[in-house]
Amino acid sequence: MNYIELKKAVLGLLLCTSCLFSQVKNIGLPDIRNYKRSDYKGGTQNWNIDQDKYGNLYFANNNGLLQFDGSSWKKYTFPNSASVRSLKIDDSGKIYVGGYNEFGYFEADTKGKLQYFSLSKFVNKETVKLIDFIWKIHILDNEVIFQSFEKAYIYKDKQIKILNAPHRFQFSFLVGKHLYFQDIQLGIVEYKNNQLIPLKGSTLLNNTEIWGIFPMAHKKLLISTLSKGLYTYDEVTGISAWNSEANDFIKKNSSLGGASILKKFIVLNSVLDGMIICDLNGQIIQHINHKNGLQNNTVLASFIDNKKNLWLGLDNGIAFVNESSPFTYFDFSFDLSTVYASIIFDNKLYVATNRGVFYHSWNKTIKENAFTLVEGTTGQAWNLQVINGQLLCAHNRGALIIKGGTVQKSIDNNGYFGFKELPNHPNYIIGSNYNGFSVFEKTTKGWEFKNKIKGFEKSANTFEIDKDNLWLKKDNLLYKMDLSDDLKSFKVIKTYSHLSSKSEGIGSIQRFNQNIYFQTKNAFFKYSQEQDLFYEDKTITALFKNVPPISTVTQDTLGNLWYVFNESLGVFIKDRYGNYKNSIATFSNLTGNIVNNYLSINTVDSANIFIGLTDGLAHYNSDLLKSYITKPKVFIRSFSFSSDTITQGNGKIENMGFKIPYTSNLVRFTFSTPTYENVENVQFSYQLKGFDEKWSPWSTLSLKEYTNLREGDYEMNLKSKNSYGIQSDVNSITFTVSPPWYRHFLMYLLYITAIIGAVYLIRKRIKIKIRKNKYYETIEQRRIYLEKESIIRQEQHHLEKEIEKLKNDKLQIKILTKDKELVNNSLQVVKKNKILNGIIHKLKDINTESFDDSTKFQFNKLNKSITKEVNADKSWKDLEKHIKNVHFDFLKRLKEKYPTISPRELDLSTYLLMNMSTKEIAEIMNISNGGVELARYRLRKKLELNKKENLTGFLMSI
Structure with missing residues (x-):
């Protein structure tokens, strides 16, 4: 590399570095x-x-000292004064504060809690009657200077030294290593070696209040006054007015101080109109006021934090301005609404919105002035495209040509969505409209309407054209349309409901890398005209493999692939080697604001990328991203247990291994990460080792409680992830839950001792018992022998009784058998007597008068003989006797169960048990059939049977 090339490279690096560290953007808000x-x-x-x-x-x-850690606010107050007017933090973490008649510092104790220590008590109250308000606090050369109007109180080595104002102080300012005071008569004086040295010519500002002094190049100072504007000072020329755009603003709105950004920009607070940021030439880079988002126009204080972001203390409230972000915005304050497309043409930035087309001059600087409406475009504008040097607008009113901020002409009055160039037809374009497609021809007068394409009448807003077909996605179908040679009709229209047998539905159509891709469920397909089929592009599909389901993909001018998923935006950034790197977290703050189905990405260059939103336009400078994203810090902000709380992040806390009693085994953790950009997207993940097996899912919740923890050692680990997906290092804290008293280590020793003692006593008692057992064993054996002998004798006696009983039972069975035989025989005799009685009755009916004497004698003799036989037969009494013998057990059980039953009813029960018929029972009992039924009814009533129960069955069950 030669010298010239090296010089160019170094210059380019310096310019790039300057760009990276000059974070204040002059485009958007x-x-x-x-x-x-x-x-x-x-x-x-x-x-x-x-x-x-x-x-x-x-x-x-006004109400005390406020602390903000990105997750929660805390307030600390003075013991005797609520208002805090000044503060300064030293390297050790002490927070010096001043208010009315009080000053001191807050410092974290051993548990991280901020405690207040008063320093004003060291001031001699006899010599200083009133301290008044402490307006400024500075730290210089190990001295802490508390400034009021009358005095400055210098704290060093735990002593207070008083610096009296020559006449009266106004305010004081620390610039680098130089501390300046404004005295109402001497002007600006510098504090050096415990003396106040006036600056040459500074008395010029005695009749106004100085609210800010800032460093400039060449050892110059910029002085901001309340009512006279801005001045510069150097040792040679003294004080002179700073003729600049910023000075005009301050003169008009009054200054309340400000802050310096990287010695390249200056923040100037105002009383009436918010604040401005200007460069060192006085040119206003940004103006932020109530109109464009600030809640109050009076800015009392401004501060640049460690991420080079801006904080504003307002007359009513606090504001955070994300200056270091690569994003700025054009919203309602620029008269923009929902943006569907944007483009730069003729050094103007045009924006298509739901309210019309707006434009703004483009010189890579767009500040607070609003966009201008292109006359004649009021209404829904869908798209803006530059084709062959002309700006075409697809509008609800038609196809419009815009030039110089006005509508030059309308080439068709039908509503249009967009335009595509026709391959192999350089002078023709196709426009998709509310009723299909139309063809436009380039003539000497520019683009002109040629004809409507017949054969398709539906509205179409998502289409692509290749050399063979026009492709359209509509109603979850893919249309392939073959355009005729004269461009007047579609010859063939074919529809597809899926791209392959494994996938259903059509996701999107897009063109990138000079090819048309058809996407469904993150799988990308191309079309083969020769084979009339869709085939998957494995490379592109693999690129989107780990991306959530996408709905839209578009390629910008740098080759980056932008895509939409779940109302969020992501991009595959293409490097110079053709490789892609996915970026999602960078755009998390745009989630929910992307316009569905109308992704608008206008990439002018890497530093100027415009993204259409539902509430305006975002400007993205990707060159600032690397310097913007840093690793966040995370703190277990509070660890609460047993009515005690440990606080991290206020000072260094010794991780002492906190012990928690088992009776209070509920612990509560709160988390914080001092990250203030897109705080709603900051997430936490935690793991309590000893309880959780794995890390928790990422969540925006900054609190976690654990209850009923068992005894043991625990380690709470915490990590955070900012809105750009960058994770912090792990922060941890260890603690021990003590066991309950009955599971304490000493109790276990006691348990073991008791067990050993019990074993010893039991063993000793067992030995004694064994000896006793041996003595009693002989006696017991003798007793067992005698018992066995006695048992044998008893069993022998029992067997003899059993044998005798068996003999008696056998005899009884024989008797019963005989009785049963007698009963049967008696029943036969009874039946015989019945027959004889019948014969007797029949003989009585015979008329003997017609018989001769001999026959008559024989007849009477026969009659008497039969009657004698019947009357002399005692079979019935024998029958009753035998029946009672046979059914003795039954009658006994029945009488025991129903003591009131009569002998007659016992007989009836026996007959019924023998299953005799009513007629037989009537004959035996010498009663009528009705009498038998009446006797049965009375018997059922005495046995307490209901109508459904069977009498004979009941008797048999007894």
């Missing part, structure tokens, strides 16, 4: 976040701002 009193629970006015080394921000507020 940065993101502004307002914090109201209801957010921070404090007073209205915020007089001063500072930040500690852990990233926490502090505000001197």
Whole structure:
């Protein structure tokens, strides 16, 4: 590399470095976040701002000292004064504060809690009757200077030294290593070696208040006054007015100080119109006021934090201005609404919105002035395209040609969505409209309407054209349309509902890398005209493999692939080697604001990328991204247990291995990460080792509780992830949950001792018992022998009784058998007597008068013989006797169960048990059939049977 090339490379590197570290953008407005009193629970006015080394921000507020860690606000007050007017934080973390008649410092104790230590008590109250307000605090050469109007109180080596004002101080300012005071008569004086040295010619400003002094190049100072504007000072020329755009603004709106950004820009607060940021030439780069997002126009304090972002203390509230972000915005304050497309043409930035087409001059600087409406474009504008040197607008009113900020002409009155150039037809373009497609021809007068294409009448807003076909996606179908040679009709229209057998539906059509791709479920296909089929592009599909389901893809002028998923935006950034790197987290703050189905990406160059949003236009400078994204810090902000709290992030806390009693085994953690950009997208993940097996999912919640923890050692690990996907290092804290008293180590020793003692006693008792057992064993064996002998005798006696019983039972069975036989025989005799009685009755019916004497005698003799046989038969009494013998057990059980039953009813029960018929029972009991039924009814009633129960079955169950 020769000298000239090396010089160019170094110059390019310096320019690039300058660009990277000059974060203030002059295009659009940065993101502004307002914090109201209801957010921070404090007073209205915020007089001063500072930040500690852990990233926490502090505000001197009317109601006390406010602390903000990105997640929560805390308020600390003076013991005798609520208002804090000044603050300054030293390297050790002490927060010096001053208010009315009080000054001192807050410092974290061993548990991280901020405690206040008063220094004003060291002031001799006899010599100083009134301290008054402490307006400024400075740290210089190990001295802390607290400045009021009458005096400055210098704290060093735990002693207070008083510096009296020559006449009366106004305010004081620390510029580098130089401390300046404004005295109402001497002008600006510099504090050196415990003396106040006036600056030459500074008395010129005695009749106005100085609110800010800032460093400039060549050892110059910029002086900001309340009512006279801006002045510069150097040792040679003294004080002179700073003729600049910034000075005009301050003269008009009055200054309340400001801040310096990287010695390249100056923030100037105003009383009436917010604040401005100007460069060192006085040119205004940004102007932020109530109109474009600030909640209050009076800015009392400004502060540049460690990420080079801007904080504003307002007369009512606090504001965060994300100056270091690569994003700025054009919103309602620029008269923009939903943006569907943007383009730069003829050194103007044109924007298509739902309200019309707007434009702004383009010189890579767009500040607060609004965009201008292109006359004749009021209404819905869908697209803007430059084709063959002409700007075409696809509008609800038709196809419009715009030039010089006006509509030059309308080439068709039908509503249009967009235009495409026709391959192999350089003088023709096709426009998609509300009723299909039309052809436009380039003539000597520019683009002119040629004809409507017949054969398709539906509205079409998503289409592409290759050399063979026009492709359209509509209603989840893909249309392939073959255009006729004369461009007047579609010869063939074919539809597809899927691209392959494995996939259904059509996701999107897009053109990139000179090819048309058809996408469904993140799989990308090309079309083969020769084979009439879709085939997958494995390379592009693999590129989107780990991306959530996408809906739209577009390629910008740099070859980057932008895509939309779940109302979020991502991009595959193409490097010079043709490789792609995915970036999603960078655009997380745009989630929910992307216009669905109308992704608008206008890439002018890497530093100027415009993105259409639902509420305006975003400007993205990708060159600033590397310097903007840094690794966040994370803190376990508070660790609460047993009515005690450990706070991290206020100072260094010794991780002492905190012990928690088991009775209070509930622990509570709150998290913080001092990151203030897109705080709603900051996420946390945690793991309690000893309880959680793995890390928790990422969540925006900054609080976690654990209850009923068992005894043991635990380690709480925490990490955070900012809105750009950058993870912090792990922050951890260890603690131990003590066991309950009955599971304490000493109790286990006691348990072991008790067990050993019990084992010893038991063993000793066992030995004694064994000896006793041996003595009793012999006696027991003798007793067992005698018992066995006695048992054998008892069993022998029992067997003899059993044998005798068996003999008696056998005899009884024989008797019962005989009785049953007698019963049967008796029943036969009873039946015989019944027959004989029947014969007797029949003989009585025979008329014997017609018989001769001999026959008559024989007849009477026969009759008497039969009657004698019947009357002399005692079979019935034998029958009753035998029946009772046979059914003795049954009758006994029945009588025991129903003591009131009569003998007659016992007989009836026996007959019924023998299954005799009513007629047989009537004959045996010598009663009528009705009498038997009546006897049965009475028996059922005495046995307490209902109508459904069977009498005979019941008797058999007894």
